[in-house]
Amino acid sequence: MALLANVVVEKTTYAFDSPFSYSVPPALEQEIRPGCRVMVPFGSGNRKRQGLVLELKEEQLDMALKEVASLVDREPILNQEQLQLLHLLHDRVFCTYYDAMKVLIPSGLGLKVN
Numbered sequence: 001m002a003l004l005a006n007v008v009v010e011k012t013t014y015a016f017d018s019p020f021s022y023s024v025p026p027a028l029e030q031e032i033r034p035g036c037r038v039m040v041p042f043g044s045g046n047r048k049r050q051g052l053v054l055e056l057k058e059e060q061l062d063m064a065l066k067e068v069a070s071l072v073d074r075e076p077i078l079n080q081e082q083l084q085l086l087h088l089l090h091d092r093v094f095c096t097y098y099d100a101m102k103v104l105i106p107s108g109l110g111l112k113v114n
Contacts, residue, residue, distance in 0.1 A: 001058045003029050005068055008097035008109055009042050017096040019054050023065040032056065032068065033074025035083055041070045044114035052101060054083060 006019035022040055024032055032038070034053050048069060063107040078086065082104050089100035 002061045003032075004031060004057055004059050004061075005038070005053045005058070006055045007038060007040055007053055008066070009040060009049050009051045010098045011049065012096060013050075014094065014096055017098075017112070020051075021065055022051075023061065024056070026072060028068060031071055031074065033076050033112070034080070035078040036074075037072035037077060039072060041066045041069060048075050051086045052078070052099075054086075054098065 003024040005022050005024050007022050008017065008019050020040075020042075022038075031084050032053060034055050038051050038053055039048050040051045041047070042051075048064070050072060078101070086097060086100045086104060089095060089103065090097050093100070
């Protein structure tokens, strides 16, 4: 069994704004949690992009997945209730997951990561 993270990725168009599955490397298994931001390889060029972990699950892997590269946050920036609200905003308002996240996080936290 492998630990998988369902991650929404920044700077996606609304048409591609859905969770992508990434495998969690053993070094991050104890720290990663839903509501944490992560850096992930995205697209055919594997460019590093910021993502938000929506959920974690254990599954049997029958194909190779890209791995979460690193954690941005050691503690979740969104709790379970806020993650539910994030889904509600995404489903009912014409916005991406990241647009919805901007509304839910404290303004001083910011989204940019070097």
